[in-house]
Amino acid sequence: MEMIRRARTWATSSPLLVDSALAVGTWMVFLVLSGSQGEALLLTTLQVLPLAFRRTQPFGAAVVIAAACLLQVLIIDTPLIANVAALAIIYATVAYSAERWHAWVVGAFGLLGSVLGALDWVVNNAFITDYASVLVSLIPTTLFMWMSVAAAWMLGDVVRRRRAVVARLREQNEALARDQAQRAALAAQGERATIAREMHDIVAHSLSVVVVQADGGAYAARVALEQRSADSAALERAAQTLETLATTAREALTDTRRLVGVLRESGSAAEFEPAQGLANLVELVQRVRDSGVPVSLAVRGDVGELPRDLDLAAYRVVQESLTNVLKHAGPDASVGVDVLRTPAVLLVRVTDDGRGVGAPAQQLDDDGYGGAAVVPDGRGNGIIGMRERVEVLGGTLHAGPRPGGGFEVVASVPVTVSGEVSRTPEGVSSE
Template identity: 45%
Template sequence: MRTTLGGLRAWLGDRPLVPDALLAALLVAAALARLISPLPYGARPPGLAEAVAVLLGCAAVAVRRKWPFTLLCALETTHLSLVVAGHETSMLDTAILIAVYSVAAHRGLAVSLAALGVDLLAVLVGVASGVGAETRTVLLVGAPVVVTAWVVGRSLRMRRAYLAELKDRAERLERARDADTRAARAEERSRIARELHDVVAHHVSVMTVQAAAARRILTTNPQGAGEALSAIEEVGRTAMAEMRNIVGVLRTDDGRAGPAERGPQPGTLELPALVEQMREAGLPIQLWTEGESGDLPPGIDLAAYRLVQEALTNTLRHAGPGARAWVTVRHEPGEFSVRIEDDGRGPADPRPDGERPGPGHGLVGIRERVALYGGMLRIGPRAGGGFEVRARFPLKDGR
């Protein structure tokens, strides 16, 4: 039901002439009923021309949004002519209120003030024209009602402008957030590319060493040379698999690696040292390794290390005092998973705006890193309180 009403409201918002035409039809019907009813205040019955003028004035409300100021001037002229002649004005008073409201709601401040001035001037002219005491009283009492209609219309216009500004600001923030996220992803992809470049370079170096050894012992130790060639074949396949994984994300502007990036990249074997480092920083951590650990593909090994590193860093920064963390590394046939949990309740000194910091760019990069190897990542609250980061990587050929 709510969806239907929302759709109808949107449809009418795109076609303002439809509700305005319905409003004009109601005014015309009310004017006809008023014209054939007994006349109040001893007013003279209108002639054909006056009746047609009243009905046309009510029907003109259909264009109240397109030409509101013109409509108001025409209605005031007709109304003033009928009042001075002592005729019944029927529903023209209501039509004038609608016109004043429409000018205030759909035009700028200068035009709306001019419309209010026109209406009040028409009241003064009507009062000064020598009409009866009862008619003069009606005109004077109607002036505050007109001012109220103008205030309501002006308030609605300001509210619409305020909501439009809020919507525009939200859209700008959304675009800025998307641009920020894309920049973070591009930066992390560049970082991944540099790291995997070192991994592939390591494989090529190993193949070169093995090939040189095989060449030296080819005539004296054919069996040893065959083993060296088998090792070259295996390393070559691993390197090709890594290169297939990174095709499409190697988009660095500078292919040169810095001095600190030429060394071997960390992996899951370095997790105990990482955990000990975090303990020294004041975060109690327990590390469990389940299953038989085998040789992981270097890219997945590096991704798992970076995942644990980023998750523990976020725990240290955001979990709050007294928080504990658990790291579980599980080796299973055809799958490798990493799980980092904490029981934190948030920082003791929240941000000035009262909001807790959410996942940063590091975890955005982690999503890219896990997706690169076809893995699945879950980041969110932990059952029982705290936070959890869990990643699962599929392994081919049982490794």
């Protein structure tokens, strides 16, 4: 079977070579069968050898064969076995010619040639001496030749239609393959975007804690050195700070390795499941407290049965908000984290009383998403990432300065009674 398939592939890819071999072989067989010589040899050659171009130049070959058949009518009065080449070229022209009018022309010439050939062969037959005998022989001979031409033409048309259907199916398959490749590329791009958001949240939060802790540890160590005494309290603060720094760095390294592993291992993206959720809020808040920022936490309602994507999104909103507090709120800032789960909505609110990074509230412009905005530092995508996470779940997010000072982030995401995330943008207002 493999050899047959390869032979068919080679024959399809080399039509001129294959048809030339068939034409030469047929020509030699016809010469042997008919014993052609002289004029018959010339006519047989002119009618059979052009079949070498039956697929590459079918109409040109048809013109040459038609001319040879007309020459046969003029110089000899008997049929030749090579006349079947006319039927072969009619079939080939209809099946393989790119121009549709070529098929109609060869069909018409085939019918006309049948009449001329029948007249030549019947009228010049020595055994037919009266008009009645001419008609009796001419009519069935002409009908038979017309039927032969029609059969060759229709067979070629069937092959042409089949080739057109196969070509359309091939084009559809190629278009489907391109579409599948595009879908796979879009899916991979979406997965990379998700991983990029995860990496941003992990690295941004962890490095912010590391920076704050490092500053605190350095300050405590300098105080102990400047006093030139064994200040146990200062050394204890420095040790505790360094321990928190090491723990945070280890957690960030573990999460980063997990995400990089998803990128490296094919097929593992579907198995990727974030480790964090609202159940980890206590640890997150404690880590920020250890950095010296007072944080209050209030969780109301059952948050243990939330869908994974909603649970992760809520955790990331809190994490990014606390990261922004560490980066921008300034000294002596305090933070409040409030999570409320109702049957219809999950509400996450993070507020602080720090100074932020912008000008006073009356000088701030709209953030482009319906809320007032602080003057951005041009270096982060935290609020944008939070908003993308919430909006893809059908929720809303407000981030901006508070009227009495400080900054607040409020996220509202709808939840159905069954626990699945609602994909509609309806929800409880964050005001």
